[in-house]
Amino acid sequence: MKTMTTLAALMALTAPALAQDADVTPEERRAQSEVTEVWEPVPETVQTPEGQPPSDAIVLFDGTSLDGWESVNGGPAEWTVEDGAMRVGRGTGDIRTTDSFCDVQLHVEWRSPPNDEGHDGQDRGNSGIFLQSRYEVQVLDSHENPTYPNGQAGSIYKQHLPLVNASRAPGEWQSYDIIFQAPVFAEGGALRRPAHITVLHNGVVVQNHAQIQGATEWIGYPAYEAHDCAPIQLQDHDADVAFRNIWVRPM
């Protein structure tokens, strides 16, 4: 139990000489320190075993099936699953989660195919991860492959170029760790808060709380339109890109 003095105890609390007073006892300083402790809420406990998704993550793809995904054209996802990865079904269209999400932490691993066809620019290993079906983190083979930087791997497509090019060679697995704050809209549809995104590409920060200007546009300037929580969508951009180990934590 705490020991206690009398007059000095509260005198010690008199600003502005607050903490520097040599006459303040350790007990008195401890009492002062307790004023700025915040005891609630107690953060929930999450298990974080090495090499596995956190215990509160929703595993969106565990390497075995496309359960939880559907084609944006309607019907089941028609991409292929083999060797623990899903591969873009070229020509079958984008796929998206059957669940909807708002603010999330998202982990995705992806691999662009060997460049044995001599393509370059946007024609090499192109795909994309659309948060809320609208805001694209570009997937591209950007290994020694010049293109417009606001369209290379790690870019927020046509909005923010990556801080650095952290790309690995085609054929190697790469990771995105994404922190996404969804836009917030007023009841009438007006934008209250724009979306923000942070991306680590292979562990390197390539986007740091970048403010999103609106839905990704290939042509024209991006703009917002009000929407609810929405699926995560993966793009079929006619390249043999593979994905694996996808999990998400709603925040």
Add this chain to the structure above:
Amino acid sequence: MKTMTTLAALMALTAPALAQDADVTPEERRAQSEVTEVWEPVPETVQTPEGQPPSDAIVLFDGTSLDGWESVNGGPAEWTVEDGAMRVGRGTGDIRTTDSFCDVQLHVEWRSPPNDEGHDGQDRGNSGIFLQSRYEVQVLDSHENPTYPNGQAGSIYKQHLPLVNASRAPGEWQSYDIIFQAPVFAEGGALRRPAHITVLHNGVVVQNHAQIQGATEWIGYPAYEAHDCAPIQLQDHDADVAFRNIWVRPM
């Protein structure tokens, strides 16, 4: 002088029941409250007489001369001064302050000419206020004059449309109160913090901490290039726009 109890004095400080304990005396609560007082720095005093610039403002135009302005083409500003206002010298080019600025609060009043020539869209009362010679708050006669909203009065040109159209009729004086946070660059030139801007148009919020994507571009997507503090620039867009009562407070 404060009266004092003994055991209760420090017991009262024990979190988490900190402030709700009914046994805490007013003196003890006051002592607790002092822990979160911050006494330094003491904000500087600014006089704010009704209808005049604040005492710490730099008056950039007081209605009598173009001292402190120069043409961006070199040489003195060739705009005209009459009736306490400066008027765009059509064809003489933009003018800018001879001083440079970073973060500022800026007050500007402006007036677009009567629309007796039947122009519309971007051809009616067009001018602009360029913060740091690069980031434009659009000036336009947007009274019953449709154009692309990211180019109307109160917009950050081609980046952010205004939240509402607060325009007055042509021939009436209007005001912009602008809070501008300049971009911050690293020594090597990389962008550390983008610029942000808040604009009140005739007292109404039309931009609220809008994040600026880069230097204003008429064509193409904006981008940043490292620069120092820089002048405030007013645009000659070949229209008889007038300005008056311009002051700035470096922040």
Add this chain to the structure above:
Amino acid sequence: MKTMTTLAALMALTAPALAQDADVTPEERRAQSEVTEVWEPVPETVQTPEGQPPSDAIVLFDGTSLDGWESVNGGPAEWTVEDGAMRVGRGTGDIRTTDSFCDVQLHVEWRSPPNDEGHDGQDRGNSGIFLQSRYEVQVLDSHENPTYPNGQAGSIYKQHLPLVNASRAPGEWQSYDIIFQAPVFAEGGALRRPAHITVLHNGVVVQNHAQIQGATEWIGYPAYEAHDCAPIQLQDHDADVAFRNIWVRPM
């Protein structure tokens, strides 16, 4: 109608030499410029007559009655109205709007009483404006009246001291123009976005998009607790503070 060339028209659009090409005609450049025009949504029109509230404002106090206000202790507001102002009913408790608000622009004028009783510090003309009944912009006679700066006029009480002291003398009317972004909470109660606030005191920026740490606390560190839109509240801090000309624009 636009005139047109052939090969050059699209060649001109080839990045990266986009806009600088001397061979690009004005018509071609205009076509390029249209790509970054955003035509929707069209901002709503707001009338902004000099010296009056904007046409889309809700007038919370027009100088004649306390309609639209109630006591936080229950029952009608017991403050007094005279000479176009409302005066704190000392000892009757805080009052609040009967309506609730989220993001707002708020205009308030206030006057601290002559200091004929020789009070100082927090005992001189103390009141407060609580956004959403929780987040306080301090009202205080801070004219030649030292106190802890994170508790003086223009402060976000115990969170952010004002950038400057823009106070007028006691007995003079002063104004606050406030831009408030309410916090946003997830369904489970977690904080998704903290609140932010900008304050102009007598036309001078004293808070610029300050991030709010939680509900205002006299003792201890602020923290957030989830809540809905909520009333604007004025504080009875046992001083003869008066208010007038209060209006709000939901954003």
Add this chain to the structure above:
Amino acid sequence: MKTMTTLAALMALTAPALAQDADVTPEERRAQSEVTEVWEPVPETVQTPEGQPPSDAIVLFDGTSLDGWESVNGGPAEWTVEDGAMRVGRGTGDIRTTDSFCDVQLHVEWRSPPNDEGHDGQDRGNSGIFLQSRYEVQVLDSHENPTYPNGQAGSIYKQHLPLVNASRAPGEWQSYDIIFQAPVFAEGGALRRPAHITVLHNGVVVQNHAQIQGATEWIGYPAYEAHDCAPIQLQDHDADVAFRNIWVRPM
């Protein structure tokens, strides 16, 4: 080479029907799309070999020596190095890097000792990582160890509690991946931009662009004081905490 049409080519660029026009050819759409490509600057290339620091990282501790560290009390760092880790030299004081840093990505691994002495709260495995020698990310054994949440592992000490408790058991290695934006000060010392911090604890987001209120304080409310780039500092809080695999990327 691109094929080309004539009149339609620029007509297609007429807003607002810009991109939806069925008569627009793929070539014309491609030309429109090029307007929003940004080709400069080209992000620098960084190698990201699996399980190693990125190629542009400065390795602050590689497991073999305390080169690049010094005691905050003057003289060499007196902590111990064994088995590829550095261990707090209890009673020898904090250590800091001999280099100074501003904006950084920082990776640190740490391990709190087995709790064989039955300590709890702040007395279990306490240390800390001070960005710029001032802003503390708390290190603590927070595995089944209640304390005030704004002082547990993953907190910004006494400012922001972690979003979740991602702690592993004592004796296990844990990681922090930190993105730190340093505060920016004006020449006169005023704060232009507060610091922000993002922290992943064992891969889980526990701080997302949290705004820092000032230098970490055990007693009282935090406040900013102007400073330059500054060392990273590790705390001797009288506990046998170990660190390894520390690297930093200036941003």
